[in-house]
Amino acid sequence: MKQIGHWINGGEVAGTGREQDVFNPATGEVSARVALASVSDLEQAVDAARAALPAWRATGLTKRAAVMFKLREIVTAKSDELARIITAEHGKVVSDAAGEVVRGLENVEYCAGLMHHLKGEFSEQVSSGVDVHSVRQPVGIVACITPFNFPAMVPLWMVTTAIACGNTVILKPSERDPSAALWIAQAFKDAGLPDGVLNVVNGDKEAVDGILDHDDIKAVSFVGSTPIAQYIYERASKNGKRVQALGGAKNHMVVMPDADLDAAADAAVSAAYGSAGERCMAVSVLVAVGEVADPLVDKIAERMGKLVIGDGFDERSEMGPLITREARDRVASYVAGATDEGARVVVDGREKHFDESGFFIGTSLVDHVKPGMKVYDEEIFGPVLSVVRVETFEDAVELINANQFANGVAIFTRDGKSAREFEFAIEVGMVGVNVPIPVPVGSFSFGGWKKSLFGDTHMYGAEAFNFYTRRKVVTTRWPDPTQSQVDLGFPTN
Ligand code: NAD
Secondary structure, three states: OOEEEEEEOOEOOOOOOOOOEEEEEOOOEEEEEEEOHHHHHHHHHHHHHHHHHHHHHHOOOOHHHHHHHHHHHHHHHHHHHHHHHHHHOOOOOHHHHHHHHHHHHHHHHHOOOHHHHHHEEEEEEEOOEEEEEEEEEOOEEHHHHOOOOOOOHHHHHHHHHHOOOOEEEEEEOOOOHEEEHHHHHHHHHHHHOOOEEEEOOOOOHHHHHHHHHHOOEEEEEEEEEEHHHHHHHHHHOOOOEEEEEEOOOOOEEOOOOOOOHHHHHHHHHHHHHHHHHHHOEEEEEEEEEEOOOOOHHHHHHHHHHHOOEEEOOOOOOOEOOOHHHHHHHHHHHHHHHHOOOOEEEEOHHHHHOOOOOOOOOOEEEEEOOOOOOOOOOOOOOOOOOEEEHHHHHHHHHHHHHOOOOOOOOEEEEEOHHHHHHHHHHHHEEEEOOOOOOOOOOOOEOOEEEEEOOEOOEOHHHHHHHHOOOEEEEEEEEOOOOOOOOOOOOOOOO
């Protein structure tokens, strides 16, 4: 049985205690055992990160940038290898996994411009003979705690920026698909990153709690479900750390009466069922405005019938299994309960693929959903699309703004006025206009509002450079000693 350990100080290190199974979700078989770090395993990683910090933060910016350029080359050349590692443990189809790698690489590319992103400011002559400048310095040791659903992209969001800023890092990936993180650590090493700058600690709550309570870890980046995001935010903040904790989602897609319904149906099916709905930006609620509901539901159901569900390694498959048996059963329970709540199950995903050996479930479409139903109120994180029918644009905005989650949202319309008013009024962090999954490109930053983000800084891009650096402001004067005198007054300009 393959054993998956940690990556500390530039090499793989075996686990010392607890471990758990890693599955191939397409077969349901155990493919490996992953180590679950104890606090003393974590301590080894912190020691390595602490030892590497002085030299890395003193490393010239061009040398740091060179690591990013080389990393981009390596990951690009071997992206298929990484995609297949993702598919083997996550289950998503290989083409989708390759897409995740490309989106992760965007951030490496942004970080390659670190010379520019780390520039400070300078003001000459703020007072007679006095100049002021600011610099950005690393925060120190940073921890990155990541979810199962993007085992390469989310680590690449966090780790690259933290490293570009001169920090050293402890990455704690999801214990359900840990291999991509170790692959990334090797790629960084091959790109010339010194040992100890990036360490990977596999584990569960014990390792995470060790991170949250560790005095030497100064900042925590987290992506995962809302209850854990809130827990991470509260515990790490209480311990004096900087925290950004991105949580769960319930993303709505509004379809206006003037929209092209075929294009909207294509977009809804792609965004709801891609990666089996296990994307934080997946569309999980379709908001049908006015008369569009009946034809749109028909068009979506028709497209669902043609989707090919199967092993992610099979090139014909468009959607793979869910991550675990428990996740599949949880998704099934929402569909099972929807009818009793008063909704209408138009397509029941439990009827197809449910009995296969892997963690498969078919796609579901649930109509006449309303707030107050579990299928609407909770994040399902699976291939279930709910349809909420509303009368007007204003009803759609009111519905979405009342939701506890606010990660992504989209409007489908051919009317610029509606799109503009939507953008202005909607209380959600990332908005798409005729774009169903509006994940910002690497030069912007990613993050939601409300219960989809705890803290105030979004991931990657300029906001991440702020998160992973501390500003220092230096006021400088080169006075003539002959003019010097004692003056107890408060310095003014
Ligand atoms: P999760 O919250 O179960 O796990 C995320 C991380 O937290 C993992 O590393 C895990 O080991 C750790 N963890 C889990 N339980 C813990 C506990 N009790 N104490 C301490 N640490 C714990 O999330 P997941 O199931 O891996 O990922 C799916 C979730 O992530 C969904 O809710 C999804 O919406 C969310 N997500 C959000 C975004 C975003 O950008 N907002 C992006 C991707 C995923």
